[in-house]
Amino acid sequence: MTSLITTLLPSRSLNKGIPAEFGFHVGVLGVMATKRALKAVLIDLSGTLHVEDTAVPGAQEALNRLRQASVAVKFVTNTTKECKRNLLARLISLNFDIKEHEIFTSLTAARSLVEQRQLRPLLLVEDSALEDFSGMEISEPNAVVIGLAPDHFNYHTMNEAFRLLLDGAPLIAIHKARYYKRKDGLALGPGPFVTGLEYAADCQATVVGKPQGTFFLEALRDMDCCAEEALMIGDDARDDVGGAQNTGMLGILVRTGKYRLGDEGKINPPPYLTCDSFPQAVDHILQHLTCN
Amino acid sequence: MxxxxxxxxxxxxxxxxxxxxxxxxxxxxxxxxxxxxxxxxAATSWEDSVKSLKGVILDMCGVLYDAGEDGGTPIPGSVEAVKRLRASDLKLRFCTNETQATREKFVAKLQRMGFEISVSEVFSPAPAAVAILKERGLRPHLLVHDDVVPEFDHVEKTNPNCVVIGDAAEKFSYQNLNTAFRVLIGLEDPVLFSLGRGKYYKEDDGLNLDVGVYMKALEYACDVEAEVIGKPAPMFFQKVLDDMGIPSHESLMIGDDLVNDVGGAQECGMKGVQVRTGKYRPIDEKHPTVTADGYVNNLAEAVETILKLRGQ
Structure with a gap:
């Protein structure tokens, strides 16, 4: 990890022409390394700040500490089951200090793609997520939008989607996560069902959520910062950390939520940092990556 | 090409x-x-090889009959075509990825439709799976159709250390798939067997998803590669050839699935002909990787051609 920090940071900071006064030097095992000028932190929700209705211990207080540093914060989530309003309500009930405009979800990204392409989607999303698609034309569907929808992943509905795809309808996946963590254990995400439909109809889904690079960049758009000046914290090695790092961001993997032993080895390059939980990630940022 | x-x-x-x-x-x-x-x-028309032919293997669903709510209906001319093949000097076997019933019940259904066929001539994935499980000492979690479960009656299933999936149709619910997923993800070395890897098949009301789709889903979820039992696994075809005692180049496979029937048979050195019944779609004839040795409108036409060329 040490060598990664020392090799990645100076070259990236220099390449991007960040003025020297924004960076400063820290000694890591006797090696001098330039500190990156961090401007924004993207934070995953489910599995990182909370697992279902329980907050990760110390996460609220850690978020408050992070907000006191000179970095912008945004919450990016592939939670496709819920509309923004429900997400916010849960976070507030868990005492997180979060505003609705700080949340960027894959449902928002999906809706804007469907509107751009003027499609009439068959919506394989949970009823609780439908609110974010209200007002859209959905009769005589000519596209399939698929999120995490256990209630719709029955044989009948999967066949209905498959037949549309075979007739040439595009497949839009809100994300392709393999699985997620529930109170009763790991549970399948939408990814396996998307992959199955792709195989059945010989087609390729357009993925709009994490780990797509466009998703992370879209989230940063109104934050006046480039990927090299941002960091992503999440519990999914591939979708959170790998996806963000591919755009040039730093990625921190937390060992909460869906994390399983050895996940950090699943991506190349490995996570910038792996730590026990969100509060430790914040500690690291405050100690090593910010000026105050 | x-x-x-x-x-x-x-x-x-x-x-x-x-x-x-x-x-x-x-x-x-x-x-x-x-x-x-x-x-x-030897990329020639299949008709050139008919004279040296010693055996024919028939796919069943989509070649002999079309599946449906009431158990299915014979494809016109197929009952008679099987009868004619049987009366010829060619050896005849049936090779199916059918996993919605035990072999006995499946054969009984076809007999009721009028087909002359016996259980020993039919090769299906479930009995092959049972043999593999016993040989490797594996205890399966089953995600299969209720009607094929009896094939696994004598296999130890407690504390499972592998998953077997077949065409479970209505049983392919999120809940059931999740249960299979949890068994696999909980294993140090996940082993997944798939009874065939078909994409879809035809029923009365249209095309329906087959086991391959859910095999892909579990493969993706658990980062594993399934071991396929049934067509197009070369070993499955080889077992049928061994049973007939005929080398592959003297046998012909007739099926409606371009990749699994025709392509699978060709990989074993057999000729493969696709019928334009069952799940056949016109774009199959422009497939990027598999080209059948011949296309015929239905089984009756294939048999008529074969017997005519052989002077029978």
Missing amino acids: FSIEKTTLTASPPFWCRFKTTYPSEIFYAHALSVCYTSAM
Whole structure:
């Protein structure tokens, strides 16, 4: 990890022409390394700040500490089951200090793609997520939008989607996560069902959520910062950390939520940092990556 | 085009060529290699090879009958075509990826439709799976159709250390798939068997998803590669050839699934003909990697051609 920090940071900071006064030097095992000028932190929700209705211990207080540093914060989530309003309500009930405009979800990204392409989607999303698609034309569907929808992943509905795809309808996946963590254990995400439909109809889904690079960049758009000046914290090695790092961001993997032993080895390059939980990630940022 | 595709396949065998069971996989690679060069050189119409033919293998659903709510209906001319083949000097076997019933019940259904057929002539994945499980001492979690469960009656299933999926149709619910997923993800070395890898099949009301789709789903979820039992695994075809005692180049496979019936048979060195019934779709004839040795409108037409060319 040490060598990664020392090799990645100076070259990236220099390449991007960040003025020297924004960076400063820290000694890591006797090696001098330039500190990156961090401007924004993207934070995953489910599995990182909370697992279902329980907050990760110390996460609220850690978020408050992070907000006191000179970095912008945004919450990016592939939670496709819920509309923004429900997400916010849960976070507030868990005492997180979060505003609705700080949340960027894959449902928002999906809706804007469907509107751009003027499609009439068959919506394989949970009823609780439908609110974010209200007002859209959905009769005589000519596209399939698929999120995490256990209630719709029955044989009948999967066949209905498959037949549309075979007739040439595009497949839009809100994300392709393999699985997620529930109170009763790991549970399948939408990814396996998307992959199955792709195989059945010989087609390729357009993925709009994490780990797509466009998703992370879209989230940063109104934050006046480039990927090299941002960091992503999440519990999914591939979708959170790998996806963000591919755009040039730093990625921190937390060992909460869906994390399983050895996940950090699943991506190349490995996570910038792996730590026990969100509060430790914040500690690291405050100690090593910010000026105050 | 044909020879290039085939050569590509030998350089990097598709995963179903890497089928592991009793035979070392090298045998399959070597076999596939020799086969591919042979078929590349002899890329002629299947009709030219009819005279030297010694045996015919028929796919069942989509060739003999169309599946449906009431158990299905025979495809016009197929009952008579089977009768004619049986009366000829050709050996005849049936090879199916059917996993919605035990072999006995399945054969009984076809007999009721008028087909002359016996259980010993039919090769299906479930009995092959049972043999593999016993040989490797594996205890399966089953995600299969209720009606095929009896095939696994004598297999130990407590504390499962592998998953077997078949065409479970209505049983392919999120809940059931999740249960299978949890078994796999909880294993140190996840082992997934798939009874066939078909994409879809035809029922009265249209095309329906087949087991391959859910195999892909579990493969993706658990980062594993399934071991396919049934077509197009070369070993499955080889077992049928062994039973007939006929070398592959003297046998013909007739099926409605271009990739699994025709392509699978060709990989074994057999000729493969596609019928334009069942799940057949016109774009099959422009498939990028699999080209059938011939296309016929239905089984009756195939049999008529075969017997005519052989002077019978």
